[in-house]
Amino acid sequence: MSKSLLCAAGAAAVLFTSIAGAEPFKREGAEALEISAKLTCGTSEAGVTRYGYWEGRLYSRVPGERDRHLFDVFGVNVRQCGRPTDPVRGKGYRSVSREIMVYLDPATGEIIDTWKNPWTGETVDVMQVANDPVNMREPTFAIRKDGTPHQVELRRYDDTLVASSEVPLFYVNPLAGDFQEYVGGQYHAMEIFNTYYRAAEVIDPKAKRIAESKISWQRLSKWLPWMKMGDREGTMVFNATGFSTFDPAKLPPRLWKVVDERFPAYRTAPPVDDARPNETTWSAFRKLIEAKRSK
Secondary structure (H helix, E strand, O other): OOOOHHHHHHHOOOOOOOOOOOEEEEEEHHHHHHHHHHHHHOEOOOOOOEEEEEEEEEEEEOOOOOOEEEEEEEEEEEEEEEOOEEOOOEEEEEEEEEEEEEEEOOOOOOEOOEEEOOOOOOEEEOOOEEEOOOOOOOOEEOEOOOOOEOEEEEEEEOOEEEEEEEEEEEEEOOOOOOOOOOEOOEEEEEEEEEEEEEHHHHHOOOOOEOOEEEEEEEEEEOOOHHHOOEOOOOEEEEEEEEEEEOOHHHOOHHHHHHHHHHOHHHHOOOOOOOOOOOOOHHHHHHHHHHHHHHO
16 A cells, blocks of 8 residues: 555654653663564564554545545555664664555445446456565664664553654656556655554563554545546545554454465565565556556
């Protein structure tokens, strides 16, 4: 989903501002690095697989009309982390992952592979999200590039720590130019992440793992490219919740059924030294359309 739900939530969990009513929790340097590794990877250990599951709804918002509940969604991010060390910047970590998200009929709960666009009347093929990889572009170290110590700042509510971040996205759309029948202009979106942790598991240096964390994710974006909406005015609104765990058996069987039938490679994370460029819905869709046009 453009930027990885779980990777972004974890990787962004390094510096947040506190709000009235919350007790600020701040650490820096080597201690902050180990905490950040646990927030992002679920563990300070290397090479341990972490599963992030989410489910929710997707709406359209168009000026002058009622919001429409277009789809339900569920998905999984499968990740692991490497723990590199730099002679100057100290210990570090880097997350590598791949993820899927599928679109469901709100009435039946079944996966939909074709969809009749209610605005254009055209029936289009649905492209499920299958992004491989969704990686941190470079490791995070105890000492930042500018020589200052790595910092982590969370909100604390009693025995719960909360990582909260907003990620504004605005850049040249990968489908610009020859692909204007599908989308026009700049890509403009915002992702909002709130992730909840047990404070004791985060703070205790002897606790190598966070057993589970809870996730809240919202996204505001333009139309999905496969909808073929061009420059039609409107916004997509995603609202989802979920959790991260080390135990794949805790994820719904229907999710693994989809993975096994459609995306078997997504049972495992990429190798920790994976250097491939990240994939997004937009870049994957561009490859799909270019392949069709080349035939």
